[in-house]
Amino acid sequence: MPRTKRIIDLLLASIGLLLLWPLMLLIAGLVRLEDGGPAIFIQERIGKDGIAFQIYKFRSMRPAGRGRPITVAGDRRITRVGGILRRSKLDELPQLANVLRGEMSLVGPRPEVRRYVELYTADQRLLLRLRPGITDPASIAFLDEERILAAAPDPERAYVQTIMPEKIRLNLAYAERATPWSDLLVIATTLRSLVRRSSRQGQVAWS
Template identity: 45%
Template sequence: MALKFLFDRLMALVGLLILWPVLAVVASMIKIKMPGGPVIFAQKRVGRNGKLFTMYKFRSMTVGHSGSSVSVAGESRITPLGAKLRRYKLDELPELWNVLIGDMSLVGPRPDVPGYADQLKGDDREVLKLRPGITGPASLKYRDEEELLAKQSDPQTYNDEVIFPDKVRINRYYLHHYSFIKDIQMIFCTVLGKRMKYDNEII
């Protein structure tokens, strides 16, 4: 996966250079519309080989909330501006920095908070061999995850018993059937909001 690593870092650098005006505008909007807190949200996530790293995103929630690690569409801790940033994935643009410094990849499993990926058992732990990604097959399948969780009577349980195990399954398949061409396809599908066929399902 040396090609993947080099491609990631090159594209992250290019992306940051091209998108810096967008980054600046979003940062300014957060400062104006969501005062009293930082522009960048930094949080420890589980990375490759189970090691923790600091992931950076644009802040989309109120300051000092004490909510669950599982986000549900429409909940009060997500600000109106934050909801728009999350809908169009603009909140994730600072993660290009994580890709540039080697903590993340453009494509891979989404980085989880401690208590999920680091608690995997048996063969499921092999997904930790991968660098977490900004997008990936599981991210594409569950791009509307917050809306799906909002429909459940118990979002936390549904996430833990249905969504998370399915993400692990998909990410294990990604590890064992890695394709650079599929990576490129997933990046385009993420940017364009399209779906694709992967492992005999539409994601």
């Protein structure tokens, strides 16, 4: 499984970059045009075996407006272009480079910042045996995470005490039965969920 998974990661990430580089170039230009800041956001995350690495994203927030690690819907730090990128998850496309570098997989638990990893219990730290990914079952389950957090009196507390433990549980359970085919299904389900959400939002915008 690990060898097959890595081959699939390399193949699909390479194809993705070859096909999507014009879109990625356009996104980078739009991000820079909005406020003149850098197109790529780089942040330390904790990966497999607790090893830190630099994750790549298209920047969706103002350079001088970074604060708490989590983001809620309506956060004033989010730019106009950034809001579109976050809703469509297009801000994650640069992580295809992380996949090629072997720091991430296409499917695996989303990597956390050190601040939250340090809160893991002994059982939750089993997650660090897995290579982090661009998408996972928890990402699908919590596709509207930012809206959920926006409704919480204390968003960070809600994330740490409720959402994060559930994400870890879902990912550990998935890892026990994961196969290359189930990974492909997770990717397909993620894409389908994003298309459906974009369609719903488009209908609301036109109504």
